[in-house]
Amino acid sequence: MSHEQHSPYSEIYYEILARDLGEEKAAWARLPYEERMRELEWYHANFNTPDDLSLWPAELDGGADRP
């Protein structure tokens, strides 16, 4: 999928995203909103992307590794 450059944030922001989340996710983050969502739909349709399987949601501090 093409990664048309569209950068509402600074280069430093995308560099930090790439450092923390990986280059691919940082490239996705640069896309315009509609294209970003289209790409996400494509991933959801074509891959069994793992989701957070925590019984407790993260915001209640759960985690799949918790008893």
Place this chain on the structure above:
Amino acid sequence: MSSPLQFYRAFKGRMTDHGIRHVLTSGMACVEYGIQQNTKDTDWIVEIADYPALASMLAGLDESGWKVRHRQLFGAPMLESYMSGGWTCHLGIHDAPDSPEHHVDLFGIPPRLAKEAWEGDYGHSLNRPALAQMKKTDRAKDWPFVNGLALQALEQNDPEGLLHLREPALLQQFAQAQPAGKLAEMTKIRPLLAHLAVSEEIELERLLSVEEAIWQAVNRERYGVYQRDWKDFYRRWKDGEPGAWPAEESFSAQLARLTAAAEIYGLPISPLGQAQDRQRVFERGIRRAFALTRATDEEIAATLPPQSVILP
């Protein structure tokens, strides 16, 4: 068949049509902000007073083609009392016969947020600084989102991003750009902002680590209270009424069953409702952070947010 994104928009539309005040939060809000990809669940903060309308909406959908069910194990009854006590509800929803199960998590009072943090966001995604605060869980994988949301906020001229940013050099840069009064105000919420003038960047990194450990430790203690109360309740319930939960029955029947069990077997309505309970959790969390980081008293003092911020 609906995709996770289609379902999330459809569910939001239904709540809007029913006049249910809602705010999108957590992973899907991060998707909206272009910072996270790998979530399919939707998490919502719903106005406490609108929970009866939400329960009614869900019952109606369940009777007219959707399949709405409680998810296994954790979750309090969808009642105003429990939702205002910090509990959550967790649903699995099929919006068509061939649809995958969509997960919906519902908050009344989300952890780490005071109500004024989200009530301006009804109908939208949770604002970035509040979402960053909610993402300060004790899972390391959530913290890059805290940092990213903070930087997004600051680059969109929202100074509240300074309450969450975790980049030493950028913290110093953005702090210098703030009026002194505003910075002093934010320092009361995030004491670390008073310690940005360090001779070595690594000193600031150390303080950021201690600060993160404090958030994680207090959150872990908070979570432990809800976990213990739920497990104790569930054991009493299963001792008294053996059988599977959730039973295969309609959403309304499940809700009625859970509500009755909560009353009979004593699921506490508000485990941290008393000030002394929150104080105890806060102190235990600080002791835990001390133990894990071997931080000095000075480092803890330099980074410890007020209890009203970390455990409102």
